[in-house]
Amino acid sequence: MAADPSMPTTGHRPGTDISLHLLGGFRLLHDGAPVVVPRGLQRVIALIALRPGATRSHLAGLLWPDAPEDRALSSLRTALWRLRQDPCCPFVTAGDTVRLEPAVRIDVDALVGTAARVRDGDDAYAAATLAAGRHDLLPGWYDDWVLADRERLRQLRLHMLEELAGHHLAAGRHGEALEAALEAMSAEPLRETPHRLVVRIHLAEGNAFEAVHAFYVYRDLLLRELRLEPSAAMAALLDETLAPIREATRERPGGPRRPPDARVAPGSG
Structure with missing residues (x-):
């Protein structure tokens, strides 16, 4: 079945246990093993987890509050593109909103x-x-x-x-x-x-x-x-x-x- 183009999503291996820990510090685990995530992407993942279903504009404004809106949105697009290339923490978009996949335990x-x-x-x-x-x-x-x-x-x-x-x-x-x-x-x-x-x-x-x-x-x-x-x-x-x-x-x-x-x-x- 073809994917719905309005809801592009990052992929992950079926059966992979993914957990995201934000209490006590950022930790992302795949089947219990820690995943190394650059600090910039940690901020993006953490915010998406804490603001499920937030719009891109809202996320960009919180992540880059001092940047003009167009530049902040461009930075967010780049960050989401990087996450798609290496789906360490899979997310799904619906229209203008972004959220982590339900498979990710937070x-x-x-x-x-x-x-x-x-x-x-x-x-x-x-x-x-x-x-x-x-x-x-x-x-x-x-x-x-x-x-x-x-x-x-x-x-x-x-x-x-x-x-x-x-x-x-x-x-x-x-x-x-x-x-x-x-x-x-x-x-x-x-x-x-x-x-x-x-x-x-x-x-x-x-x-x-x-x-x-x-x-x-x-x-x-x-x-x-x-x-x-x-x-x-x-x-x-x-x-x-x-x-x-x-x-x-x-x-x-x-x-x-x-x-x-x-x-x-x-x-x-």
């Missing part, structure tokens, strides 16, 4: 798919979820389009881990919930949400000491790094836990006295 797509499954409540692959997206997108690349997608994927992973921790907590799987929350905390130590989850998990397990300790560890970190206090919502998590301690402190003979309605500010003792 780790970014796997991360996005995992996040969608977690949002839908599917946490059957918790271990794989914890590891998914652990590395930044194309570290050392500073193109504007890379920076934007890097932050998008970082936020996607943080929310995915927090949602996973929340699902485990609701189901009473406290160990798994804590593991997911700590993974999110490791990814962004100053972000309050995973610290708040850790406090909630410890409280759900009845570990008051661990909950209070986790709160003050985060409070000290926030004060040291940003000179900020945790939010009122996070402090409120410990109100019920600390109430008996505060009451005992007020009633202790010779101990410090506070008005009955006074509250101990976080960190004031």
Whole structure:
């Protein structure tokens, strides 16, 4: 059957396993073996992978933002021609759009798919979820389009881990919930949400000491790094836990006295 001239495509050997890794650095593998790709073509392949179905004008403008449009489009045509001569990463064009062939497995797509499954409540692959997206997108690349997608994927992973921790907590799987929350905390130590989850998990397990300790560890970190206090919502998590301690402190003979309605500010003792 003749190929449709409106959809020219690069070819590749049937049965070849092709995977493109953009998290942690650019890697293209054919049947597990690395393929050497010049840096200029790496940028073209990576952008096509991250912007599937983008028009040629859009791709050219992102890849060569300082060049006139006609020169940028000419550079893109040259790059696509080079990719066709040695189809290391096969792509298909439809009209004015370009995308990688479906046969190419992309780790970014796997991360996005995992996040969608977690949002839908599917946490059957918790271990794989914890590891998914652990590395930044194309570290050392500073193109504007890379920076934007890097932050998008970082936020996607943080929310995915927090949602996973929340699902485990609701189901009473406290160990798994804590593991997911700590993974999110490791990814962004100053972000309050995973610290708040850790406090909630410890409280759900009845570990008051661990909950209070986790709160003050985060409070000290926030004060040291940003000179900020945790939010009122996070402090409120410990109100019920600390109430008996505060009451005992007020009633202790010779101990410090506070008005009955006074509250101990976080960190004031």
